[in-house]
Amino acid sequence: MRDEDENQKNPNDSPESPGVSRRDFLKISGISVAVPLVAGPRVIKAAGQEVRVYGPGKVPMEFAINGKNYKANLEPRVTLLDALRDEFELTGAKRVCDRAECGACTVLVDNKPVYACAMLAIEAQHKAITTVESLTRDGKLHPIQQAFVDNDASQCGFCTPGFVVACKAFLDKHPHPTPEDIRRGLSGNLCRCGTYAGIRKAIAQVAQKGA
Amino acid sequence: MPDYAWPDAQHRTLIGTRVSRVDSPVKVAGQAKYTYDVHRPGMLYGKVLRCPYAHAKVVSIDTSAAEKMPGVKAVHIVQGPGTTIHWAGDEVVAVAAVDEPTAEDAIRLIKVEYQQLQHLVSDTEPPKGGVQEEGPLSMDAIDDMLDNQVPAGQMVSEIHQYGIGEKPDEARLNDFKESGASDAVLDALRKAAIHPEAASKLPSSYQKAAAQTAGDPEKAFAEADVVSEGLYGVPVITHCCLESHGSISEWTDPDHLFTHISTQNVSGIPGQMAEPLKIPATNIRVHQDHIGGGFGSKFSPDRWGIFTAEISKKAGGKPVRIMLERDAELEVAGARPSAYARVKVGARKDGTLVAWQSNSWGTGGPGGGGMPPIPYVFSIPNQRQEHIAIRNNIGPARAWRAPNHPQAAVLTMCALDDLAAKLNMDPVEFFGKNLTLTKPRENTYREELAIASELMDWKQKWHPRRQIASGDLARGVGLSFHTWGGRGHASDCDLTIHPDGSVDIKLGTQDLGTGTRTCILIVASETLGIPMDAIQLQIGDTTYPPSGGSGGSTTIGGVSSSTRRAATDARDALFAKVAPALNTQPDQLECVSGKVSVKGDSSRSLSWKEACSKLGVMPLTVRGKNPDKSKPPDLTNSGVGGVQMAEVEVDTDTGVVKVKKMVAVQDCGLVIDLKTAESQCYGAMIMGISYSLYEEKVMDPSTGRMLNADMGFYRLAGLSDIPELVVHMMTGKGYDERGVIGLGEPPVISPGAAISNAVANAIGVRVPFLPLTPDRVLAALEQKAGA
Incomplete structure (x- = not known):
């Protein structure tokens, strides 16, 4: 089920990914009550090295989202998904499973698809974040979005933005996918209404025409 | 009489063709706003403390530490000491705080002491001899039904059918009322037949729920050439809506509630919130643009919808958002009843079916649940069915797409x-x-x-x-x-033609992702002869005319019929205004391709815009209804x-x-x-x-x-x-x-x-x-x- 594409979506699996995983963080955060004060990092000595420690209160953060700069004071335990949705009102990415199982929150981080619920906002600073909202330019849908419309690839539509972003990233990497590529490459997103038949046709349409 | 009938195949331009869903563009662009996406000014974030046990009594609750925590705006006890909890994940305390992490921390500071009770979560075959015959209901059973939010209609019919074990006094009836019993239920209890001999019996988890015989199954099996016996079953599954259940509620003044709620039943929500919130239904406004899945699980505001409004009131009326976490969504917000059966069927050598016998069982959680309609589709002439409902602590069941039919x-x-x-x-x-x-x-x-x-x-x-x-x-x-x-439900539709030629339609319905918006616009466009994108459609608000809940495949028949009648009446009213200008009678006019023209003479026509200018200064609004016997034919079936x-x-x-x-x-x-x-x-x-x-x-x-x-x-x-x-x-x-x-x-x-x-x-x-x-x-x- 898992292939390279999927692994990249989970930052905790990636060897380059520094720091503490979200799950560890949630464990740590339970120890102390949140302090509503904004502060920069403290520096402590750990294993003979100087380490910067953020939190547990709010810390100032900066993001590059869809080519624009955003600033917010957030606790280090806040996920990228919650920052996007609750701080910046970019609600295209959806919160469904909130633990990297369904793909409804898929965004691009440095052009790679990532589950935004499984990445801490603090880790996403100074990276190029692309959300579904940026794919529509001047009111014109991106070809994959248009293909979703043409092939009725959404019903309730709650999984759709995540799927659209995942499909875009997939087609950027596999412009001429085989059915097996599609099967493997898009296994990281789930739909409840059952729109997979339309999504497959949408991908085929774009692959044929070229994005 | 205007002709409301659906146009025949030769006269249809849009109906029955392949039209792209009109709300796809906003959905693929990530711009469609669901309840979960609504962000109100000053909004607080709610979290819920849930019972970790499947069956327990709440002994004590200490919320003092949570209340003192900075950022916490309100703490609300949902089920206080003395309450019996019947399934794991049921709500005990809710808090509202300035942000989600703070609300989470506050929940961790609440101390609840429970007394665990024996639970049953299995739905395996009932033990022989452990099954309770149908009989009078005890007062505890009535209490349980109220706790488990069994619909009033079902309670009344069960009280009527089985009678009760003891006569409740007024104090008891008052307690029931406090627990949410409707007047109909209280009335049924007052009038119920009393069977004192049953009051002493202990309630069993296994209740005989149905036993029917038709024809002569014994004789038919004896005469059958071939008899096959087998065991079959379907477990409890969940709805797993991708958008979890929940709402954002705020008090616009001390008596008026505004709620965004993820629901299949926009028009039906105020009536369900009015009584528990003690305000008139007219003071409750509900709004929803899009819903991320329902599948039968989102008809009610639910207990959490009520306490979201209550906690908002405690927080001075500020908007409070409580959307269920994924685990709660799967544990408490929707399950399909299980069904299992030992089935025996008999046929003649040529395959002709002659006899059916089934001993079935299943659970719909604390309410038990009913027998699926078996044998299904095929009315086998001789049949006997027995069904046992298992009342257990698996959590409440809800209608799941085609209730009871897949089983x-x-x-x-x-x-x-x-x-x-x-x-x-x-x-x-x-x-x-x-x-x-x-x-x-x-x-x-x-x-x-x-x-x-x-x-x-x-x-x-x-x-x-x-x-x-x-x-x-x-x-x-x-x-x-x-x-x-799948007959169409009750639906009202207001259609307005403005003197500048613009058209708007309002219905208090909802689009579950089934294409409701698209179909309403197809019907209106077909009837008025103008393009779909020339019509503005507004749905999903209680300020619009009421339309039924979207369940049981009733929406398309309802909204297409009410829209057809509204559009036909509006068109004919427009014809009456336009006829003199074209020097003809209204019944000689037709609307085709954006023009109002004389039938059979397209040279005598006005553009839609010109035609609408004949309305003068006032827009023309008509209401179409379904059902409407005064405006035949019946457009649904x-x-x-x-x-x-x-x-x-x-x-x-x-x-x-x-x-x-x-x-x-x-x-x-x-x-x-x-x-x-x-x-x-x-x-x-x-x-x-x-x-x-x-x-x-x-x-x-x-x-x-x-x-x-x-x-x-x-x-x-x-x-x-x-x-x-x-x-x-x-x-x-x-x-x-x-x-x-x-x-x-x-x-x-x-x-x-x-x-x-x-x-x-x-x-x-x-x-x-x-x-x-x-x-x-x-x-x-x-x-x-x-x-």
């Missing part, structure tokens, strides 16, 4: 398929032979069975059940039949039939089942939008593959909790699980003239039975229970080898 299809079609195998008959021939038992759908099924067989290439693919060698990849095919009602076939491949080493192809042949009367209609069928087959192969609410007998309350272990089918899917909609003569009938439920009914039958055909033995997981497949193969 009935598995229990019936699998039993009949095993009988066909015993007769060594091709199921297409066997079921075909018995279609006279499906009246009045006989002809529909006959046509559908032929088309499905062709599309599946059934003759090539079917083989008698056979021995398979270990290691084989075994292929097989199976089929199933289903039926549903009830009763559809469908046939589905599945082809599977089973790896006999690993037990893994793969669906290789599925075919759905379906009627639904007059199709408004073929494209979204087909999508309903594709989606239903996919959902069907998911519940056939993967889905089950797995309960831990020792802790009483759900073991797979997440989307990793509560597995939904993914894109790679979906094979070639073929949909054929029955349209044209014999179908179109029936009027519009709903489609949401029917195609999701048959997949379980069709896939189970295909697996039986592939491996030569029945896997009794869904989902058809590898362990169950291997167990069936082993049992067969040992036999």
